Amino acid sequence: MDTIHRGLNGVNVDTSRICSIDGEAGRLIYRGYDITELADLASFEEVVHLLWFGELPTRSELDALRRTIAFDLPEPVLDMLAGLPKGTHPMHALRTGVSMLSAFDDDPDGVDESNVRRIGLSLLGRVPALVAAHQRIQAGGAPVEPDPDASVASNLLRMVNGETPTDAAVRVMDVALVLHAEHGSNASTFVGRATASTLTDAYSAITAAVGSLKGPLHGGANAAVMQALEEIGSVEAVEKYVLDTLASEKGRVMGFGHRVYRVMDPRATILKDVSRKLAEESGDSKWFEMSLEMERVMEREMGARGKQVAPNVDFFSASVYRMLGFEKETYTPIFAIARVAGWMAHLFEQYADNRLMRPRLVYEGETGKAFAPIAQRG
Ligand code: ACO
Numbered sequence: 001m002d003t004i005h006r007g008l009n010g011v012n013v014d015t016s017r018i019c020s021i022d023g024e025a026g027r028l029i030y031r032g033y034d035i036t037e038l039a040d041l042a043s044f045e046e047v048v049h050l051l052w053f054g055e056l057p058t059r060s061e062l063d064a065l066r067r068t069i070a071f072d073l074p075e076p077v078l079d080m081l082a083g084l085p086k087g088t089h090p091m092h093a094l095r096t097g098v099s100m101l102s103a104f105d106d107d108p109d110g111v112d113e114s115n116v117r118r119i120g121l122s123l124l125g126r127v128p129a130l131v132a133a134h135q136r137i138q139a140g141g142a143p144v145e146p147d148p149d150a151s152v153a154s155n156l157l158r159m160v161n162g163e164t165p166t167d168a169a170v171r172v173m174d175v176a177l178v179l180h181a182e183h184g185s186n187a188s189t190f191v192g193r194a195t196a197s198t199l200t201d202a203y204s205a206i207t208a209a210v211g212s213l214k215g216p217l218h219g220g221a222n223a224a225v226m227q228a229l230e231e232i233g234s235v236e237a238v239e240k241y242v243l244d245t246l247a248s249e250k251g252r253v254m255g256f257g258h259r260v261y262r263v264m265d266p267r268a269t270i271l272k273d274v275s276r277k278l279a280e281e282s283g284d285s286k287w288f289e290m291s292l293e294m295e296r297v298m299e300r301e302m303g304a305r306g307k308q309v310a311p312n313v314d315f316f317s318a319s320v321y322r323m324l325g326f327e328k329e330t331y332t333p334i335f336a337i338a339r340v341a342g343w344m345a346h347l348f349e350q351y352a353d354n355r356l357m358r359p360r361l362v363y364e365g366e367t368g369k370a371f372a373p374i375a376q377r378g
Helices: 035-041 044-053 059-068 075-083 090-104 113-138 152-161 167-180 187-196 202-213 221-232 235-247 266-282 286-304 313-323 328-352
Strands: 019-022 027-030
Touching: 027 035, 027 044, 027 266, 035 167, 035 266, 044 059, 044 113, 044 152, 044 167, 044 328, 075 090, 075 113, 090 113, 090 202, 090 328, 113 152, 113 202, 113 328, 152 167, 152 328, 167 266, 167 313, 167 328, 187 202, 187 328, 202 328, 221 235, 221 286, 221 313, 221 328, 235 286, 266 286, 266 313, 286 313, 313 328
Parallel strands: none
Antiparallel strands: 019 027
């Protein structure tokens, strides 16, 4: 009997020096640094440098990296966004935009280290620019000019909301980007690496990764969490929603459960704290209170069923993004903006020591059938 690892559960496809996860202890490490410390002290750009070059940057290295990030989009790409039908989901727009950018790159296909790093730097600014421009255009407005001296976090808020963000909002955005930057061989990163393993170009790999992230079992869960909270509407109605959902055929409450973590995702622990603080500061505690209640009911119900299902990164990010002023359709694209850092780090590793990814499927279909010409098939 062939052993089958459905969902590639527990399969080691390669070695990596980028990220390690301890699912039993709830620990996430980027290149040797605990995520809790990075979220507390590092900017997104510092984490990009860490993930891409293996070390935290010096001041001059950080300044150089920040100067290289540009948020400009080719005119035809903006025209493409303007031509999309009203209501086009931002992840469809982003996936199309990333793919289209390859046509405006003088060397989209080179997979040598320096060329792939150049493409990574370009996407670091252009992915947020695509997300923001799509949202502004869909709302009937025009893209907002970035501030060339500001960070990715600051420019994301500026380009989406159309105003200079407060320092506090930029810090929260930075924390969210740091927490979402990397997570080992998750579905979208695996898809990106598998795509790159054919030695196709980095744009194709990131386009595939964006498509993978969109799914509700992966990055799409953060929008699904807010959708659920909006439908529920009040703290009192949370318990019934959870019980009804668990009793339904699919039985999944979005924002809970993880392939790797058996305890609370450490990113969810940090975002829970951020969500609490934002709720206190803004006086709008509804989303946080509902999230707390959902966590309480899920803990009780999952415990009673003997299942280790705790909040994941998507759960509290929903209320955080809401309080930062984002529409729920933008939540998964924000995830993508951050994850460009991790996706690219993995592409560097994959291209540097490549082996084509080609697993097998165990055939269970029919055999030995005799071919009947079409005239005899009725
Ligand atoms: N709600 C209720 N029960 C759940 C949930 C959930 N969210 N997640 C897992 N379970 C239960 C399953 O029903 C299953 O029970 P069973 O053994 O009786 O069948 C058990 O826990 C194990 O679940 P699996 O689906 O086998 O675990 P898997 O590793 O395949 O799934 C996944 C992980 C897909 C993330 C799952 O937990 C889920 O669907 N969660 C909801 C979607 C979500 O929040 N996704 C974001 C994940 S984080 C990220 O990708 C950034």
